[in-house]
Amino acid sequence: MIDLICITCPRGCHLKVDEENGYAVSGNACPRGEVYGYNEVTNPKRVVTSTVRTSSREYPRCPVKTNGAIPKEKMFEAMALLDGITLETPIEEGEVVIENLFETGIDFVTCKAIN
């Protein structure tokens, strides 16, 4: 039995994952907890948020996020990909900054509109 704390939402459910029983999850208050518990012991994933440079003097950084969770061990690699990028203003919220990270189908997208 593996004890985990669900990080999907701030409620922080105390999960138990039974690795001898098909990774059955208990202690979750919602279905998202079940998915998290299973993934966390089989293939842990995280959403990565950071910023990229912009061409604006007033707003030199634009926040970005992965629009889904990527494998946890790829976090630093994903961060490095953002280093050389400069976004030209105007920037819309939800613009794709890097497409299809590590063939996961997940993109880095902007989180803020900057004029």
Place this chain on the structure above:
Amino acid sequence: MTYELIVVGGGPAGLAAALAAREKGLTKILIIERDRELGGILNQCIHNGFGLHYFKEELTGPEYAGRFIKMLGGTGIEVMCDTMVLQVTRDKQVHCINPERGYQILEAKSIVLAMGCRERTRGAISIPGTRPAGVLTAGAAQRYVNIEGHMVGKRVVILGSGDIGLIMARRMTLEGAKVLACVEVMPYSGGLQRNIVQCLEDFDIPLYLSHTIIDIRGKNRVEGVTIAKVGPDRKPIKGSEIDFDCDTVLLSVGLIPENELTRNAGIELDPKTNGVAVWENMETSTPGVFASGNVVHVHDLVDYVTGESKLAGVAAAEYVKQGERSRKNAITVKEGKDVGFIVPLYIHREAMDAEIFFRVRRIFDKSVITVKDGDKVLAQLKRAHMAPGEMERVKLSRRLLDAVEGNEITVYAEEVDE
């Protein structure tokens, strides 16, 4: 011209209050914000996890703010950015100043105070040592890194395990810094469990509970710190010292509601929270002046700030349209043993319902929350786990409020065996 409502502060609290008041029929609404843009501290909170309750999806801070800023479109709500409010008076005048229009005195029929909170600094907790550069509050560092694009250090020790400190531990690590330790004076973290997992454990950052910084060294820049274990009296224990070579110390040692305006207006504050003392509809001791968000008490989740601020906006609209609510026979809410503080402090007798927020003083396993009117039990709720870092909520329905015979109810937290 007289505004129907002036909202002081354009963060999540102010935005939600203004929009709720607009929905309830107020048309002359002004939001005053001292920063150059709306959104408040959400703009620098680029991490995700916002909005799970309110929008049922996981957003970053800028996205959460962006949704409310978009909702302003077409409402006719006026916004004044770059504007500092200097004074709010009892007769609802708002004195403010900005570079374009200079000093202005604006009149309002109602006011929502939504100034938020600010961080405790090194001075507030008196850490010994020299005074080099490189000692920052976690929120200041967050602004430098996320908005202005400046790294603040390479080898970092974080004092305090509040959520901002934890979030910055991860952020600094992802940006290439080495976070050597997160040091917490209490025997438990003040942050959310999920942040301990995804910000510290994910990156193998050690959390030193019951420890504190006893020395900061360095002439121009921080060169190192010494931490030590503390006893139950929170005093350092000799022989337990650990030295760290670091160039940066980030402080995440608590937030204080920003209430200079409130205090100067003669509005009652709650000494337990340093926040505004409010009624269940977020009204302050001055009728027609309301308060919501972190200026009342420091919230864990912006979703709850939004909910509470909508109450304030609705109540402001009610005040403007229907006049003052009777304060006769008010119900006072008191905290029982192990309950740290309570919001609201007062409930109007004719309130439709009332939501009570509180924090417990220590960690609880299986426990019950009991709301009592004298010896009579009004409501009982079970909890599997409670911690000071996690705000508790109890909703009292109209039916329960009707059952209150006295003028005082008390909220108790008790552990139960089984």
